[in-house]
Amino acid sequence: xxxxxxxxxxxxxxxxxxxxxxxxxxxxxxxxRLLAVARTLVNPADAEEAVQEAWIAAHRALPRFxxxxxxxxxxxxxxxxQARMQLRRSGREVLFDPQESEGDxxxxxxxxxxxxxRQPPLxxxxxxxxxxxxxDELQHCLEKNLAAMPDNQRLVLQLRDIQGMDFxxxxxxxxxxxxxxxxxxxxxxxxxxxxxxxxxxxxxC
Amino acid sequence: xxxCKHLVDNxxxxxxxxxxxxxxxxxxxAHLMICRHCRRYLRQLRALTAxxxxxxxxxxxxxxxxxxxQRLDPDQSPx
Numbered sequence: 159x160x161x162x163x164x165x166x167x168x169x170x171x172x173x174x175x176x177x178x179x180x181x182x183x184x185x186x187x188x189x190x191r192l193l194a195v196a197r198t199l200v201n202p203a204d205a206e207e208a209v210q211e212a213w214i215a216a217h218r219a220l221p222r223f224x225x226x227x228x229x230x231x232x233x234x235x236x237x238x239x240q241a242r243m244q245l246r247r248s249g250r251e252v253l254f255d256p257q258e259s260e261g262d263x264x265x266x267x268x269x270x271x272x273x274x275x276r277q278p279p280l281x282x283x284x285x286x287x288x289x290x291x292x293x294d295e296l297q298h299c300l301e302k303n304l305a306a307m308p309d310n311q312r313l314v315l316q317l318r319d320i321q322g323m324d325f326x327x328x329x330x331x332x333x334x335x336x337x338x339x340x341x342x343x344x345x346x347x348x349x350x351x352x353x354x355x356x357x358x359x360x361x362x363c
Numbered sequence: 364x365x366x367c368k369h370l371v372d373n374x375x376x377x378x379x380x381x382x383x384x385x386x387x388x389x390x391x392x393a394h395l396m397i398c399r400h401c402r403r404y405l406r407q408l409r410a411l412t413a414x415x416x417x418x419x420x421x422x423x424x425x426x427x428x429x430x431x432x433q434r435l436d437p438d439q440s441p442x
Contacts, residue, residue, distance in 0.1 A: 178432070186428045190420035210434055217435050265371060273366025278400035282407050291414045318379075319415040325379060344375050350415075351408060 164188075165228050173220050173229075181220075185213065188230060191321055192237045198313045199241040199252060208240040215240075227330055234317070234331040252309045254334040256341040263345060264352040279351075280358045290358055299363035303353050311346035318343055370394050370401045378409050 163169055164187055172180040192212065196205035215236055223232065242252060268277040283290045290296060304312055317323045317331070329336050357363065373391055376383055383391070395402050423431075 181435075182428055182432060185431045186423045189423035189427055189431060194420045210431060213431050214435060269366075269368045269371075273368035275367045275400045279404045279407060281403065282410070284407075284410060291410065315415070319412045320418050322416055322419065325381065340375065344372065347375060347408065347412070348371075351404075351411060354407075354411060 165230070167225070170223065170225060170229065174223060176221070181217065184229070188233060189213075191230075192233060194321070195234055195313070195316060196237050196241045198316045199238070199309055200244050204244050205241070208244055209237055212237040212240045228327060230323075231327040231331050234323070234327075235333075238313075238331060252313070254310050254332055254338055254342070256310075256338055256345070264349040268352075280355055282354065282358050290354065295361075295363070296354065296357050299353060299357060300350070302363065303349065307346060307349060311342050311349070314339055314342040315346040315350075319347070365390050365394050367394075367398060367401050370398070371404060374401075374405050374408055377405065378412060 164184060169180060173184065189209065192209045193205055196208045199205075200208060212233065216233055223229070227235075245251060268275060270276045304315075307315070313332075314328065317328045318325065323331075325336070325339070329339050332339070353363075370391055373383070373387070375381075377391060395405065
């Protein structure tokens, strides 16, 4: 998921010593990833601002970075805190307690009261030029659905499935218990699964 | 015998390689052996998460990197 030597103690030592070349490499490797994280919470302009502020804060704090978490986890945490601060200024808040998040399990209606499939998953077209997951219409549909997802679910999906961050690192970045992150991730994936299944059935979003 | 709903609720742990109690892992595997709907669910969920992973953002270009570095200390020229 990331260049392994960006987490090496040598590299971190160079950063702590104020090596500008090392910092430039860090920015190049992680900037867009952090931007994508910020965009899950705030609009694109605010996301740019949040990430820039986060780089300034990280640059200042690096000499005191103790390496208790991975560098990327630490940076992600700073970006999320910046974005949450912006949200608070506009009177919004992201809660990581799944009880508070709108929307239940998008697949719940597909089981009977004994927990067996009432509407089993369809067989997705996976091969060939018409493979479902590569169709443009589905990509648009996915974009729309991601945008409409509760913030906390979208953020967890971005970190885990899109960026491939370790599960423990996500809990650490968000300061949230593993069980809460599990629930959020499950709900986000269930929504997306339901969307693709519906698209397979109807060819529509 | 665990239900399909139970399998779907735990499919995330299976595809993430998360820790499961040995008995729980065995029960999920046993369910998958007899339930083709759940096998399909798991296979397609894996394909879906692999697909999402292809949306991972690329490294920043020179202009972006330069603009971040400039705002760190505007008085200094970048390296």
